[in-house]
Amino acid sequence: MNQDATLLAETPALELSGVHKSYGSFQAVHPLELSVPRGSTYALLGPNGAGKTTTIRMALRILDPDGGAIRILGRPLSQEGLDRVGYLPEERGLYKRMKVKTFLLFMAELKGIPRREAAERIMAWLERLELADRANGKVQELSKGMQQKLQFISTIIHEPDVVVLDEPFSGLDPINQQVLRDIIVELKAAGRTILFSTHIIEHAERICDHVCILARGRKVADGTMAEVKQTHGTEFVALRFVDGASHAARLRQLPFVASVREHGVEAEVALADGADPQALLEHLVSSGVQVRRFEVTEPSLEQVFIERVGAVEADAESQEVVHV
Amino acid sequence: MSKALVVVKREFTEFVGKRTFLVATVLGPLLMIGFFAVQFFFMSQGGGGHHTLVVLDATGRGIGAQVVAAVSAEQPAAGPRRAAEYEASVQDVEEVRAGAARADLRARVAADSLDGYLYLPAGLIDGGAAIYEGKNATNSSVTSQLRAATQQAVQGSRLADAGIDPARLGAALAPVRLSTSRIDERGEQGSAEGALIMGMLMGFAIYLMVLLYGAAIMNGVVEEKRDRIVELVMSSVRAKDLMLGKVVGIGGAGLLQMTIWVTVAALVVINGPTLAGLFGASDEMVQELAANPILPTLPFSAVLVFLTFFAGGFFLYATVYSILGAIATTAQEAQQLVFPAVVPLILGFFMMFTALENPDSTIAVVGGLIPFTSPLVMPVRVAMTGVPPLELALAIGLLFGTAYAMIWVGGKIYRIGMFATGKRASFRDVVRWIRTA
Numbered sequence: 001m002n003q004d005a006t007l008l009a010e011t012p013a014l015e016l017s018g019v020h021k022s023y024g025s026f027q028a029v030h031p032l033e034l035s036v037p038r039g040s041t042y043a044l045l046g047p048n049g050a051g052k053t054t055t056i057r058m059a060l061r062i063l064d065p066d067g068g069a070i071r072i073l074g075r076p077l078s079q080e081g082l083d084r085v086g087y088l089p090e091e092r093g094l095y096k097r098m099k100v101k102t103f104l105l106f107m108a109e110l111k112g113i114p115r116r117e118a119a120e121r122i123m124a125w126l127e128r129l130e131l132a133d134r135a136n137g138k139v140q141e142l143s144k145g146m147q148q149k150l151q152f153i154s155t156i157i158h159e160p161d162v163v164v165l166d167e168p169f170s171g172l173d174p175i176n177q178q179v180l181r182d183i184i185v186e187l188k189a190a191g192r193t194i195l196f197s198t199h200i201i202e203h204a205e206r207i208c209d210h211v212c213i214l215a216r217g218r219k220v221a222d223g224t225m226a227e228v229k230q231t232h233g234t235e236f237v238a239l240r241f242v243d244g245a246s247h248a249a250r251l252r253q254l255p256f257v258a259s260v261r262e263h264g265v266e267a268e269v270a271l272a273d274g275a276d277p278q279a280l281l282e283h284l285v286s287s288g289v290q291v292r293r294f295e296v297t298e299p300s301l302e303q304v305f306i307e308r309v310g311a312v313e314a315d316a317e318s319q320e321v322v323h324v
Numbered sequence: 325m326s327k328a329l330v331v332v333k334r335e336f337t338e339f340v341g342k343r344t345f346l347v348a349t350v351l352g353p354l355l356m357i358g359f360f361a362v363q364f365f366f367m368s369q370g371g372g373g374h375h376t377l378v379v380l381d382a383t384g385r386g387i388g389a390q391v392v393a394a395v396s397a398e399q400p401a402a403g404p405r406r407a408a409e410y411e412a413s414v415q416d417v418e419e420v421r422a423g424a425a426r427a428d429l430r431a432r433v434a435a436d437s438l439d440g441y442l443y444l445p446a447g448l449i450d451g452g453a454a455i456y457e458g459k460n461a462t463n464s465s466v467t468s469q470l471r472a473a474t475q476q477a478v479q480g481s482r483l484a485d486a487g488i489d490p491a492r493l494g495a496a497l498a499p500v501r502l503s504t505s506r507i508d509e510r511g512e513q514g515s516a517e518g519a520l521i522m523g524m525l526m527g528f529a530i531y532l533m534v535l536l537y538g539a540a541i542m543n544g545v546v547e548e549k550r551d552r553i554v555e556l557v558m559s560s561v562r563a564k565d566l567m568l569g570k571v572v573g574i575g576g577a578g579l580l581q582m583t584i585w586v587t588v589a590a591l592v593v594i595n596g597p598t599l600a601g602l603f604g605a606s607d608e609m610v611q612e613l614a615a616n617p618i619l620p621t622l623p624f625s626a627v628l629v630f631l632t633f634f635a636g637g638f639f640l641y642a643t644v645y646s647i648l649g650a651i652a653t654t655a656q657e658a659q660q661l662v663f664p665a666v667v668p669l670i671l672g673f674f675m676m677f678t679a680l681e682n683p684d685s686t687i688a689v690v691g692g693l694i695p696f697t698s699p700l701v702m703p704v705r706v707a708m709t710g711v712p713p714l715e716l717a718l719a720i721g722l723l724f725g726t727a728y729a730m731i732w733v734g735g736k737i738y739r740i741g742m743f744a745t746g747k748r749a750s751f752r753d754v755v756r757w758i759r760t761a
Contacts, residue, residue, distance in 0.1 A: 057555075060559040061558075061559070062555060062558050062559055062739075079327075079562070082559060082560065083560070085559065087556065087559040089552070089555045089556055089559075091552040091555060092552060093551050093552030093553035093554070093555060093556050094551065095338075095551070095553055096551055097338070098334075098338065102337075106330065106334045107556075107560075109330045109333075110327060110330050110331075110557070110560040110561055111560055154556070
């Protein structure tokens with residue numbers, strides 16, 4: 001490998017700098033910096049309307065940004081770069097009247113894969129996802145679940161270096177959710193970069209090692225999963241009492257407790273800034289409450305999400321009120 | 325392989341692979357031969373019939389007898405029509421008694437013992453009108469035969485009165501035949517008839533192609549948007565290439581079908597006389613057809629120009645259809661936009677007729693350059709007059725250049741229009757899309 005190639009291999013798989021987009025007077029994406037490291041599984045997390053899909057579409061040249069620069073695999077956005085990307089759009093689409101195999105051949109050829117090589121890969125995938133007997137049937141004759149599988153295959157048939165999945169789990173039945181999860185794990189193991197957009201926090205947390213949280217077209221958190229969680233200064237304690245009661249009212253009165261979330265038999269206590277979890281334990285022991293579980297936990301992504309996104313939303317709403 | 329080529333291949337094979345394509349390709353020529361057969365069948369069923377009539381002659385010059393002799397003689401077949409048979413008799417009458425005689429004949433017609441009667445008044449030779457009354461008075465083949473027979477007899481009498489021999493007059497008045505052909509700088513020949521037929525063919529061929537395959541292109545674009553496939557495809561191929569692939573792919577399939585049809589049509593025309601005989605045309609008709617071929621011969625250069633402008637014209641209008649598909653959100657909506665899109669084609673037709681009258685008129689020259697009308701006008705001009713090569717090259721350049729520019733514009737509209745589902749874009753929206761995309 002020559003030096004230039006080595007250098008390229010170390011550059012981010014996808015890099016956005018100062019990329020922004022507005023539709024009329026609505027700013028969908030404010031100038032955005034995003035760097036997706038090679039081999040990472042990167043979540044683009046945010047509520048609906050946060051600008052996730054617009055960002056992805058700009059990165060894939062489906063939309064033109066109003067400004068900013070986009071680089072894929074170390075080079076400015078180009079057809080060659082895009083040929084190394086696999087895309088599963090949120091709005092799934094297939095040529096309904098084509099034959100299954102012909103459709104996949106078309107998608108592979110569009111990405112520059114020679115016909116014979118594509119044909120072999122297609123049969124392997126169809127067999128793996130139990131669609132081999134439908135290879136010469138029409139797409140529209142497949143069940144919805146089968147069409148979803150077909151869509152997965154079309155996304156990765158050219159063995160892309162970067163896979164972009166926009167809300168991939170929406171509308172999938174549990175079986176296909178598992179199929180997709182297996183594919184993601186496999187891609188990850190093979191060193192592919194995955195950009196995964198979702199509004200479901202649990203998906204991001206379970207699948208991804210990096211996360212960027214978007215709200216109202218702005219980035220509110222970005223980094224590895226651990227980094228993002230650490231930026232949340234608060235410490236949490238998960239509690240369960242022997243008597244099964246939550247004791248929430250009592251806990252809330254303590255000076256070093258910021259808030260308490262009740263989950264039925266368990267409670268989750270957020271400590272005030274700088275408070276020591278030990279103080280809580282001492283208080284509980286001294287007040288004679290029998291504790292079954294006491295665990296200092298790292299903040300969940302959900303907590304970070306609610307705090308960060310909530311702040312932006314509240315800010316936006318207050319501005320809207322001012323406008324009125 | 326270039327991306328556009330991959331799209332071309334897909335569009336072409338999908339279109340040709342459809343059952344409707346196969347059916348239309350086979351049925352088209354069958355229909356064509358069928359029309360040919362039906363036309364002759366119907367024509368051969370016209371005419372004929374048996375007519376009983378009386379010629380009431382008050383001229384006193386024997387006109388009635390001549391008319392009866394003319395219609396009673398065996399009628400020559402007019403085309404594939406069967407000849408009518410007449411059973412006619414003369415009844416001479418004095419002018420003053422004519423009223424009573426006509427009343428009598430009318431009663432016989434009413435009683436069905438007679439089909440009709442022809443009254444020749446005394447003043448007929450000096451310009452009076454003959455009168456035919458009968459049940460078959462609306463049968464044009466009967467009345468035209470009676471008129472012809474009467475006219476011939478009356479004219480004969482008039483010439484005799486003037487002392488002129490009808491046969492010598494006929495010889496003197498024999499029509500002069502004028503055969504027109506053009507000789508230009510290169511000494512090639514073309515005829516106005518050839519140009520007219522070529523121009524008409526061109527107009528209808530482009531119109532038919534656009535109607536048949538333009539709609540397929542338009543629906544393909546609308547479907548891609550509706551089925552949400554376009555976003556997926558556009559992450560792999562530029563909108564312009566997608567449009568180009570669609571127009572060339574479906575257009576190519578259309579050209580293939582058209583070629584098959586034209587080949588069959590040419591075979592039908594070349595073997596027309598034989599076929600006409602098979603479908604019951606008379607021998608004279610067959611010989612006449614063989615002597616006057618329907619298609620005039622054209623110089624090779626004119627055929628080349630014809631084909632070039634045909635392809636250019638078709639692709640230009642096909643791109644217009646693809647743009648309509650990109651603007652519309654449903655197939656029905658797109659259909660409503662079609663008529664305005666083919667208006668320039670109709671304008672081209674009008675310009676073509678102007679060019680036929682005077683191929684060097686300003687309208688013909690300008691119409692031969694404007695891309696939307698040049699496919700109709702320019703080939704006619706080339707066939708009729710010497711068009712400077714530079715002008716011809718300019719027209720071809722403008723035609724294909726515009727077609728390509730339309731694909732480029734269409735791509736831009738497609739790219740933005742694909743997310744604007746729900747409401748149809750206004751003209752202003754579209755202009756904004758083109759500017760901002």
